[in-house]
Amino acid sequence: MRNYCVLCQEAIVPQLTMLQILGISKVQNSSMCCRCRQEFYFIGDKCCQVCGKMDMQPICSDCEKWQQQGYNDYKHQALCVYNESMHDYFKRYKRYGDFSLRKAFQMDLRKMLVDYPEPFIFIPSSQEHLQQRQFDPTVGLFGDLINLTPAFIKMPTKVAQAQKNRQQRLATPQFLQFDHQYNALLTAKQITIVDDIYTTGRTILHAYDCLRAAGFTGVIRSCSLAR
Amino acid sequence: MAIRQLQLSKISLLFEAGWLIFLALALQLMIAWLKAPAKWLWLLLLIYLFSVLMHNHRYYLIISVIIMIFVAVLLIPHTQMSQPKEHLIIVNPDQVQQRGSWYWGTGRLPSGTKINFSGISQQHLTEQTETFCLSGDLQWKKIAPATNKGEFNLQKYYGYQGIYYQCQASNLRIIHTNRAASVLDYLHIFRQKMLLQMRTLPHWLRVNADSLLLGEFDSSEKSLRQGLTNLGIIHIFSISGLHVYLLIAWLMKFTSFLRIPVEKVEWFLLITLPFLAVIAGSGVGIWRACILQMLIIVGKKLHWSLTSLDYFALTLIIHTLFDPLLLFTLAGQLSYLLSFGLIMVNTNSLLVQSGLINLLSVPILVYHNFSFSWLTFIANICLTPLFESAIIPLTIFSVILSKVHFAIQFLEIVFDLIYVPIEKLANASWTQLTIGHINTMITIVLVISTLILLNKVNYKHLFFIIINYMLIMCFNYFPLVGNVTFIDIGQGDSILWTTPFHQHTYLIDTGGKLRFGKKVKNPSNRVEQITIPYLRYQGINKIDGVFLSHQDADHIGDLAVLLANFPVKNIYFADGMQNNRAVRRQLSPFAHKITFHRLTINDQLILNKTDNIKVVWPDHLSNGSNEDSMSLLITINGFKWLFTGDLNRANELKLFKKSQHIDFLKAGHHGSKTASDPKFLKQIKPKLVIISAGRHNRYGHPHPETMRTLNKLKIDSVSTAKHGMITWKYNIWHNSWWQVFSRKSLNEN
Numbered sequence: 009m010r011n012y013c014v015l016c017q018e019a020i021v022p023q024l025t026m027l028q029i030l031g032i033s034k035v036q037n038s039s040m041c042c043r044c045r046q047e048f049y050f051i052g053d054k055c056c057q058v059c060g061k062m063d064m065q066p067i068c069s070d071c072e073k074w075q076q077q078g079y080n081d082y083k084h085q086a087l088c089v090y091n092e093s094m095h096d097y098f099k100r101y102k103r104y105g106d107f108s109l110r111k112a113f114q115m116d117l118r119k120m121l122v123d124y125p126e127p128f129i130f131i132p133s134s135q136e137h138l139q140q141r142q143f144d145p146t147v148g149l150f151g152d153l154i155n156l157t158p159a160f161i162k163m164p165t166k167v168a169q170a171q172k173n174r175q176q177r178l179a180t181p182q183f184l185q186f187d188h189q190y191n192a193l194l195t196a197k198q199i200t201i202v203d204d205i206y207t208t209g210r211t212i213l214h215a216y217d218c219l220r221a222a223g224f225t226g227v228i229r230s231c232s233l234a235r
Numbered sequence: 236m237a238i239r240q241l242q243l244s245k246i247s248l249l250f251e252a253g254w255l256i257f258l259a260l261a262l263q264l265m266i267a268w269l270k271a272p273a274k275w276l277w278l279l280l281l282i283y284l285f286s287v288l289m290h291n292h293r294y295y296l297i298i299s300v301i302i303m304i305f306v307a308v309l310l311i312p313h314t315q316m317s318q319p320k321e322h323l324i325i326v327n328p329d330q331v332q333q334r335g336s337w338y339w340g341t342g343r344l345p346s347g348t349k350i351n352f353s354g355i356s357q358q359h360l361t362e363q364t365e366t367f368c369l370s371g372d373l374q375w376k377k378i379a380p381a382t383n384k385g386e387f388n389l390q391k392y393y394g395y396q397g398i399y400y401q402c403q404a405s406n407l408r409i410i411h412t413n414r415a416a417s418v419l420d421y422l423h424i425f426r427q428k429m430l431l432q433m434r435t436l437p438h439w440l441r442v443n444a445d446s447l448l449l450g451e452f453d454s455s456e457k458s459l460r461q462g463l464t465n466l467g468i469i470h471i472f473s474i475s476g477l478h479v480y481l482l483i484a485w486l487m488k489f490t491s492f493l494r495i496p497v498e499k500v501e502w503f504l505l506i507t508l509p510f511l512a513v514i515a516g517s518g519v520g521i522w523r524a525c526i527l528q529m530l531i532i533v534g535k536k537l538h539w540s541l542t543s544l545d546y547f548a549l550t551l552i553i554h555t556l557f558d559p560l561l562l563f564t565l566a567g568q569l570s571y572l573l574s575f576g577l578i579m580v581n582t583n584s585l586l587v588q589s590g591l592i593n594l595l596s597v598p599i600l601v602y603h604n605f606s607f608s609w610l611t612f613i614a615n616i617c618l619t620p621l622f623e624s625a626i627i628p629l630t631i632f633s634v635i636l637s638k639v640h641f642a643i644q645f646l647e648i649v650f651d652l653i654y655v656p657i658e659k660l661a662n663a664s665w666t667q668l669t670i671g672h673i674n675t676m677i678t679i680v681l682v683i684s685t686l687i688l689l690n691k692v693n694y695k696h697l698f699f700i701i702i703n704y705m706l707i708m709c710f711n712y713f714p715l716v717g718n719v720t721f722i723d724i725g726q727g728d729s730i731l732w733t734t735p736f737h738q739h740t741y742l743i744d745t746g747g748k749l750r751f752g753k754k755v756k757n758p759s760n761r762v763e764q765i766t767i768p769y770l771r772y773q774g775i776n777k778i779d780g781v782f783l784s785h786q787d788a789d790h791i792g793d794l795a796v797l798l799a800n801f802p803v804k805n806i807y808f809a810d811g812m813q814n815n816r817a818v819r820r821q822l823s824p825f826a827h828k829i830t831f832h833r834l835t836i837n838d839q840l841i842l843n844k845t846d847n848i849k850v851v852w853p854d855h856l857s858n859g860s861n862e863d864s865m866s867l868l869i870t871i872n873g874f875k876w877l878f879t880g881d882l883n884r885a886n887e888l889k890l891f892k893k894s895q896h897i898d899f900l901k902a903g904h905h906g907s908k909t910a911s912d913p914k915f916l917k918q919i920k921p922k923l924v925i926i927s928a929g930r931h932n933r934y935g936h937p938h939p940e941t942m943r944t945l946n947k948l949k950i951d952s953v954s955t956a957k958h959g960m961i962t963w964k965y966n967i968w969h970n971s972w973w974q975v976f977s978r979k980s981l982n983e984n
Contacts, residue, residue, distance in 0.1 A: 021542050022253040026579055026690035029256060030683065031287030 013041035014112050015097075039111045047093035050116070051086055051235065059209060060086040060235050074209060082216055082228050086206055086235030087116055094234050098205065101148075105141045110148035113233055118153050124200045124229060127193050129159045129219075131184070131203040131211055134168065146204050149233055156202070159190040160215060169211060177208050184214050186222040194224045201230040249299040252541050257293075259548035260284055261300040262555055263562055265307035270560065273675045303552075310559040316399050318375050319344055324352055324402070325413065327423035328363040329430055332454050338407060341398065342369065351378065351393065351401035358409055364428055365412035366420050371404035382723045382959030382976055385605065385672065385772030386765050395560040422513040429514070436637055439650035443630040446472050450516015458661035459654060465666045466657065467611020470569060470596070471622050476524030478627050479511070483528060501532045519554075519561065520570045526550045543578050565603045569596055572682065580689045589616050591689050594700070598673070598681035605771035606669040626653070664800060670704065671711025671774025711774030712737060719871065719963040721901070722746070722769060723955040723976070724761040726929030726936070727789035730878065730901065731766075732871065733773065735967050739842055740775055742766075743782045743867065743878055747792015762793035767801055769960075780805040780832075782867060784880030786817045786859030789905075798825045807832045809865040811856030818859060834865065845872050851890050852882060861904065862886055868897075872965050877919065879903040884912040894918050899963070902926040902952070906937020913944045923973075925961060926954035930982060957982055 011020040020041045027033040038045075051060055056068035058075075067075075088094055101109040130146045138144060150156060163183050172180070193199065201215045212230045219228060250258070261284055268277040281304075288296050326342035338360045339353035354371060378401050381388035393399070415421045426449060433444045442459065445451045452460060452472060463469040471477065483504065490500045512525040527550045534541055541549075551571060554561055561567040576595040580588050593612050600607040608614075629646060636642045660666065673681070681703065688696045713736045722729040724746030732741045746761055770778070781803055783791050797803065810833040812818050822831065840848040852866035864880030877897045879887065881904040900921040903910025905928040924945060928936040937954060945952050955961055959976030 019252065019540055021540055021545075023542055024253060024256065024544060025581075026686050029260075029287075030687070031283065031290060035291050 011037055011039065013044055014039050014108055015044040016041060018043070036115050038115060040113075048097075049089040049091055051089060058082075059084045059206065062089050062235075070209060074213065079213055079216065082213075082230065084206055084209070084212060084230045084232070084235075085120065086232045087113060087120055088234050090205060090207070090234040098145075098234070102141070102145050102204075105143070107143055107148060110145075110152075113149070114153065117149065117233065120231065121150075121154055124231065125198055126155060126200075127157050127196055128154045128200045128202055129193070129215070130156045131201065131215060132158060132160055132162045134162050134164065136164075137168070146202060149204060150202050154202075157190055157193060159187050159193060160218065161185045161187050169207075174208060177210050180210055180214075182214050182217060184211075184218045186218045188222070191222070194219075194222060196226055198227040198229060199224060201228065203230065203232045205234045206230070206232040249295050249302075251293065251296060252539070252545055254293060254296055255541070255545040255548035255552075257284060257288060257296060257548075258299055258303050259551040259555075262303040262307050262552055265304045266311060266555070266559055266562075269307065269311050271563070271675075276676055276679070306556075307559075310556065312397075316348065318377070319348065319350065319400055319402075320375070321345065322370055322373055323410070324350065324369045324373070325366060326352075326360075326369055327366050327420060327427070328361075329423050329427040329451070331360045331363075333361045334455065349396065349398045351398055352404070352407070353401065354404035354407045356407035358407075360407070360409070362431065363409070363412070364424060364431065366415055366424065367409045367412045369407055370410045371406045371408055373402040373404050375400055375402045377401075380981075382955075382981060383765050383769055384960060384976065385768040385770075387768065392564070395563045419513065422510055426514050426516075432637070433634070436633065437643060437647040439647055439654050440630070440633045440643065442654075443626065443650060444634050447478060447627055447630050448515065448634065450518045450521060458658045461661040462657040462659065462663075465608050465610065465660045465663045466614040466618070467593075467608035467666075468614050468618050470520075470573075471619065476518075476520035476522075476570070477623060479508075479515070479521060479524035479528065481623065481627055482511075501535070505529055505532050519558075519564070519566045522554055522558075523550060523570055523574065526553055547575060547578055565599065568599050572596070572599060576686065576689055579686055582692050586616065587692065589619070591685075591692070595682070595685045595689065597704075598678045598685065601670045601673055602675075602678045605672055605768065605774070606667040608666045609668045610666045621653075626650075662799065664802070669771050669774055669776055670708055672772045673707055677707065708774065712776075714773075716964045716966045717872065718773075719876065719899075720769070721925055721927050721955050721961040722766055723927075723959045723961075724765055724793075726905065726932040726934075727761075727792070728784070728880070728901070728905070728927050729766060730927070731769070732869070733775065734842070734846060734871075735965075737773075737775060739846070740778050741780050741782065741848075742778055742797075744784050744790040744880070745781065745792070745794045745797050747788045747790065747794070749788045749792070760793060760796055762796045763800065766793075766797065770801065777802040777804060780807055782865065783808040783812065783818070784866075784878070785809075785857070785861060785864045786812065786815050787861070787881065788817075790880065791818070791821065794821045795824070798829065803829055805830045805832055807834055807865075809833070809850070809853055809857035809863065810835050811853075811863070812859050812865075814856075815859035846870060851877075852879070852886060854889070861909075864903075866890060872969060872971070874898045874965075874971065877901065877921075879910070881905075881907075881910070883909050884915070887912050887915040888918075890915075891918060897921045898923075900924050902937065902941065904936075905932075905934075906941045906952075906954070907934065908938040908940040911941045911944060913948065916944065916948055916950065921950060924950055924952040926952055926956070928954060928956045930956045932956070 012018065013020055018041050020038055022035055022038065023042060024035065025033070028035050049062070051062055054065060055062050056064040056071055057066045058071040059068060061068040061070065097109065097112065100106045128150070130150065133144050133146070147156060161184070163185060165180070165183050169177060169180065199219060201212055203212060206212060216228055261281065264277050264281040264284065268274055268281060271277060285297060285300065288300065321344050323345060324342040325345065326340060330342065331338055331340035336355050336357070337353070338356050339351070341349060342352055343349050352369065378390045378393050378399060380390040415424055429449055430445065430451060433441050436444060442453060442456055445453060460469065463472065486504070487497070487500065491497070508525040508529050512521050515521045527546060530546055530549050534546065562571060573592055573596060576592050580591055582588050582591070590612055593615055597607050629649070633643060633646050681700070684696070684700055688700060715735055717735045718731065718733045720731045722731060726749070727746035728744040729746035730743040732743070733739070745766065748761070778801065781794070781797070783794070783806065806822065806829055808818070808831070813831070813833060834850045836850055836852065836854045838850045847870050849868045850865060851868045853863045857863035857865065861881035862883050864882040866877070866879040866882055869876040869878065875897050876899050878901045887903060887910060895918065897919040898921065900919065902924045906926040926937045942952070953961055953975065957980050958978070959981055962974040963971060964974060965971035
């Protein structure tokens with residue numbers, strides 16, 4: 009019955025709102041306590057209309073560059089800003105492999121994903137990482153909420169995306185491949201790509217290219233936990 | 236994690252943190268179901284509370300809610316008290332109030348039962364410094380209930396405090412002084428000594444120190460109180476408990492300066508706070524603040540992880556254990572609702588927050604007073620910080636410095652600047668926005684919708700609430716029915732006539748008290764307590780005209796009070812009455828703002844096709860006596876009414892030359908045998924006679940002779956003494972019906 013915060017292990021005491029007391033809205037079983045939650049910055053309306061970067065209205069410089077390169081018809085949504093706490097979170101989740109932390113944002117991610125139709129394709133982690141962690145972080149975050157299709161195959165790269173600097177990231181060549189056994193997906197009106205972090209947009213846009221190359225003509229949207 | 240899981244016993248689930256508010260709500264709803272009217276409403280809400288818990292899968296909490304329901308049943312007293320016969324009352328010295336030689340207050344019987352007393356004493360009861368025993372020829376009486384709509388119900392008010400009986404005596408005297416029997420007595424004696432100490436302070440400083448520090452609002456400061464009420468900041472004095480927080484904050488700062496460990500100070504507070512609450516006057520707000528502070532200290536020591544909402548709920552539960560009917564009083568409702576609002580409010584702007592909290596108090600104020608002061612929105616924003624940062628600190632300062640003459644004189648001048656303008660607002664009835672009566676259900680809907688607004692500020696929602704208020708006002712301001720109301724103002728006459736949509740409002744006589752000698756000055760006034768609240772209850776803002784029948788005090792004694800406190804446009808009286816000294820004294824201060832009309836026989840006021848007023852007596856210049864009572868034949872919606880004041884038998888017979896049918900007659904002279912001549916009654920053949928007389932009045936009105944006449948002629952009669960307020964209602968479709976305040980006879984004590 010009682011919940012404990014997945015981050016700090018303190019008991020979670022709900023701060024009931026008036027609507028919850030009146031029974032109009034249900035009290036959600038949160039997995040993070042209020043104090044930990046305050047450490048994260050949830051992205052509101054004031055953000056880049058394309059990628060969700062905070063305080064960059066209407067379009068951030070990154071997206072402008074992408075648009076110059078011809079990526080005009082895609083849109084990304086992220087839940088939180090990649091700040092110090094989010095960095096620590098991913099460190100514990102991905103590097104130390106604390107699988108239980110996948111639950112921290114489930115409630116919020118579920119709310120965000122309500123607006124998106126199936127199918128969902130995720131960006132897989134490399135074989136090497138999967139071997140190391142024994143789980144795929146993106147599948148951990150989203151797997152319980154939506155049906156994920158493993159339609160991308162990640163080809164081996166020398167250095168992981170996370171270990172590169174900005175310039176190197178942007179210069180990364182295509183490392184994703186569409187798995188043609190999922191060709192049936194290509195008839196859908198909209199495909200949503202999910203990933204854990206959106207930094208420069210390179211990975212997601214490689215996925216975009218991949219889908220287009222495979223002949224998909226519908227709408228492409230993407231979601232991530234952090235931006 | 237695993238260890239924590241082990242520690243988690245099932246008992247802690249019964250009181251799950253974050254959810255305690257449901258326990259407090261269940262306790263209150265159950266008490267309301269047992270004690271309050273509109274039972275089905277409370278039961279429905281209680282069932283709904285269960286469903287909310289089920290919906291959220293809080294099954295253990297349901298068990299504790301059921302425990303709370305049992306607690307509520309145990310808390311509510313069932314036994315009915317019988318009339319006391321004792322001749323001895325034990326009184327704590329700080330519980331007595333005085334005006335002249337008239338004393339009143341609260342005491343207890345030797346058995347411990349709380350009672351009220353009042354009466355005359357030659358001793359200085361307010362200057363004692365010991366608990367004392369009072370005696371005298373005590374006349375016991377059950378505290379009388381309200382008998383009019385809108386009237387403040389003293390019986391309920393005292394009943395909620397466990398006081399059911401009062402006694403009166405003309406010779407109260409102290410038999411002996413008691414040694415203090417309990418800690419409580421010691422605290423009351425200490426409080427009394429403080430009160431006496433404050434008397435050495437100059438006027439304003441004393442009022443400040445008494446009211447803010449000791450919770451004693453001197454009854455002689457009527458205009459200040461009224462001014463504060465009109466401003467809408469009276470709650471700072473009575474319900475906020477603001478100074479408890481201030482005192483604790485200062486103590487913490489001071490002790491940290493002296494490097495005393497916080498833990499020690501907390502232990503000290505834990506022990507002294509209950510004593511402080513008694514010395515500060517035991518107000519609801521004071522107790523709430525003290526209990527909350529104690530709980531926070533305990534919670535800190537025991538490492539409870541509770542939300543502020545939980546602490547609020549626990550405070551309410553514990554307070555209710557001591558005072559089960561706490562939330563039945565205006566002070567209790569406001570105090571707890573506003574502090575709940577402060578927890579729930581969700582906005583960063585202090586200005587918006589203050590406005591919303593004030594909006595939350597409006598339904599409660601309107602439910603009790605039928606009006607609220609719109610100035611409260613401005614006054615609170617300006618004056619609350621002033622009280623917090625200046626007035627309360629200066630008051631405490633003045634008590635400490637009470638020996639330093641110079642400083643005291645200076646502070647007195649400062650407070651003069653603040654309070655004199657507030658006193659000027661005492662008569663500012665324009666600050667009051669009359670809404671009219673609202674029932675319990677509408678009050679709850681308004682409170683809940685305001686709470687939702689507080690929690691999520693949204694202009695559409697605010698607009699919805701304002702529209703609701705406007706609809707209620709429309710409903711009260713423009714009713715479809717007209718009324719003829721015989722207001723139960725005790726021995727005397729006061730009849731209100733309102734037409735549908737309140738197009739016209741007329742009052743016939745105001746009532747008033749006959750005074751015999753000047754010894755007993757009972758400060759109560761029926762117009763203030765009954766008539767004006769009833770007008771506000773009906774949503775009436777002005778009276779078109781007051782008709783004065785004749786000069787007697789039981790008819791026009793309270794006229795001046797009405798005129799001073801309520802807008803009246805016209806006054807009508809029989810020509811000649813203006814020469815009467817009693818009448819002139821009442822009217823002359825208002826000559827500049829009210830039009831006086833002298834009426835003579837056969838004068839008519841035609842309001843519309845179906846309604847008119849015709850003067851049928853006197854046929855000569857009136858000298859204001861009973862025999863010259865101005866008599867009115869009023870046609871209302873086709874029905875004929877006759878009001879004859881105190882007209883005597885001989886003149887009754889002179890009213891109509893030929894037979895004249897009257898539907899309803901106000902019995903002349905309160906049913907005295909000097910009026911209601913059988914021949915006259917035969918001549919007019921009324922369907923119903925209404926008698927306006929006081930319960931147990933000293934004249935024995937209505938006289939048995941009159942009742943015999945009515946019986947013989949088979950004319951029904953109804954009396955305000957027996958049924959309280961009597962109302963005849965009619966609508967524009969020519970339907971009419973009677974209503975009485977109490978179907979049961981009120982005569983039996």
